[in-house]
Amino acid sequence: MNIQAIKAIYIFEMSRTIRTLVQSIASPVISTVLYFIVFGSAIGSRMENISDVSYGSFIVPGLILLTVSLQSLSNASFSIYFPRFIGTINELLSAPVSYTEIVIGYISAAVTKSMIIGLIILITASFLVDISIQHPIWMICILFLSCVAFSLMGFIVGIWAKNFEQITIIPDLIITPLVFLGGSFYSITLLPEFWQKVTLFNPIVYLISGFRWAFFGNSDVYIGYSIFAIITFTLICLLIIWRIFSTGYRIKN
Amino acid sequence: MKNIIEIKNLSKKFVDGTEALSSVNLDIHDGEIIALLGPNGAGKTTLISAVCGITNMSSGSVQVAGFDVKKDYRKTRSIIGLVPQEIALQPFEKVIDVVRYSRNLFGFKNDDKYIEDILKRLLLWEKKDKRIVELSGGMKRRVIIAKALSHNPKILFLDEPTAGVDVDLRIDMWQLIKEIRAKGTTIILTTHYIEEAQEIADRISIINKGKILLTEKKTELIEKMGQKVISIVLSEAINHTKYSDEFDIINDAESNQHIIHYNYLKSDKNFDRFITTLKNDGHVINNIETKEKSLEEIFLDIVSK
Numbered sequence: 001m002n003i004q005a006i007k008a009i010y011i012f013e014m015s016r017t018i019r020t021l022v023q024s025i026a027s028p029v030i031s032t033v034l035y036f037i038v039f040g041s042a043i044g045s046r047m048e049n050i051s052d053v054s055y056g057s058f059i060v061p062g063l064i065l066l067t068v069s070l071q072s073l074s075n076a077s078f079s080i081y082f083p084r085f086i087g088t089i090n091e092l093l094s095a096p097v098s099y100t101e102i103v104i105g106y107i108s109a110a111v112t113k114s115m116i117i118g119l120i121i122l123i124t125a126s127f128l129v130d131i132s133i134q135h136p137i138w139m140i141c142i143l144f145l146s147c148v149a150f151s152l153m154g155f156i157v158g159i160w161a162k163n164f165e166q167i168t169i170i171p172d173l174i175i176t177p178l179v180f181l182g183g184s185f186y187s188i189t190l191l192p193e194f195w196q197k198v199t200l201f202n203p204i205v206y207l208i209s210g211f212r213w214a215f216f217g218n219s220d221v222y223i224g225y226s227i228f229a230i231i232t233f234t235l236i237c238l239l240i241i242w243r244i245f246s247t248g249y250r251i252k253n
Numbered sequence: 254m255k256n257i258i259e260i261k262n263l264s265k266k267f268v269d270g271t272e273a274l275s276s277v278n279l280d281i282h283d284g285e286i287i288a289l290l291g292p293n294g295a296g297k298t299t300l301i302s303a304v305c306g307i308t309n310m311s312s313g314s315v316q317v318a319g320f321d322v323k324k325d326y327r328k329t330r331s332i333i334g335l336v337p338q339e340i341a342l343q344p345f346e347k348v349i350d351v352v353r354y355s356r357n358l359f360g361f362k363n364d365d366k367y368i369e370d371i372l373k374r375l376l377l378w379e380k381k382d383k384r385i386v387e388l389s390g391g392m393k394r395r396v397i398i399a400k401a402l403s404h405n406p407k408i409l410f411l412d413e414p415t416a417g418v419d420v421d422l423r424i425d426m427w428q429l430i431k432e433i434r435a436k437g438t439t440i441i442l443t444t445h446y447i448e449e450a451q452e453i454a455d456r457i458s459i460i461n462k463g464k465i466l467l468t469e470k471k472t473e474l475i476e477k478m479g480q481k482v483i484s485i486v487l488s489e490a491i492n493h494t495k496y497s498d499e500f501d502i503i504n505d506a507e508s509n510q511h512i513i514h515y516n517y518l519k520s521d522k523n524f525d526r527f528i529t530t531l532k533n534d535g536h537v538i539n540n541i542e543t544k545e546k547s548l549e550e551i552f553l554d555i556v557s558k
Contacts, residue, residue: 002327002358002360004357004358004359004360004361004362005357005358005359005360007357008353008354008357008358009358012343012346012350012354015346015350016345019345086341086342086343086344087337087339087341088341088342088343090302090305090307090335090337090341091335091337091341091355091358091400092358093305093306093307094305094306094307094330094333094335095330095355095358095359096326096327096328096330096331096359096360097358098327248308248309252307252308252309
């Protein structure tokens, strides 16, 4: 395995983050804090508890997942699209680097950035609302797996996209609505029965529910289903990436 | 001479049906400089891309140092350096960082002394902490060469390395290419500038419409394909038509009654007889001048066929 290459890609990507610190980390953190102030403190103080959890605390897992999913997507998609756009991808393709190493390099960088953002939001939130984490190891695991899954998806988007506009289509038009409608700010049990059933077709429900379980010990869907959903989502993304590289789709032709 | 690259029946068809390469066969000798000459869209860059792994081949095989470029891609790519035609660089990174990045991609740890040597050789050392966007076009071209050399490759592909650079830099680049070859590196050069191939290449391969038309040693190509035009200046006017049936006389605008332009091909046995005939007819030869065909004229002849 070409460990040097993986390290090079990782360090290169991370140095880009450090160079654009405000855009990469501060910006999502600030917008999330605003969510907490508006939904958690201002509106949330007038809302009833959900499953014995104050509304301000209840939305913490959803907000973290909303931010890290979008950040993972945009980080990973941009990191592979930009080399395609400026032509430096050819250097990568002509180097003795396997597809697996390329994916590990880019995805680990995207995951690191998202994890950092997620943890910063968690720390920030702890200053604004009361947070207790019942299953901290599971919380880290689910957060990590969610970052991996969305980074892999972002990588696919970055290869699929033909222009910068297309990079934003998936996060803006698909992921954001799914996350919002997946119970980020409410429990799906509050929905009418019909919409509860419809919502179960939204894969994000399982991620948010699982993540919320790690915080509060209760969830909208069985935790086993959540873990299964995250792993399945990750495997599907890996399968698509394997197919992309084996055919050279939008990279080698 | 040992072949370091063997290309056999290499074809490349794009999704839209365009056939960029058609059963290309080419052997590249270890340690040589070979120039791939061809007009735009001839398939030069596609050929390089297939060898380097940037594009998938439709059929055929390529071996580098005895290894298959698909099955043993790590071994083949690790000894190849590529200077692409387009200047593709990360605009906001520092010069030294992008060169280190390339070295690391090829599996090598940082070697500051080696990178310093390369940057100094390419007159980039003073600019090592500059960001790419701050460099001139010529400097950026040097950076992509430094990146290609960062892992000390045995084979270097230069895809139109002097396109769009000024004359001084071009001559500088030729000198650099000669220096790199002197260290044992095999160089494959594509170029539009035929004078470039004439100046630095050992062999020349002419490619057009995805096919290799010929591959020859530069000197042999010029000798074999080149014809000389011999201008014979006579002391008095003669009747050209008297000789044009029997000998290969060129009647062009420059010819006048005192000058005969003789089309001389290699091993032409008629020339001696022609001179003897002129002498026997009582003509006095005042001067003889020869003009060889340039590589450019030969190239245009071949490509236009």
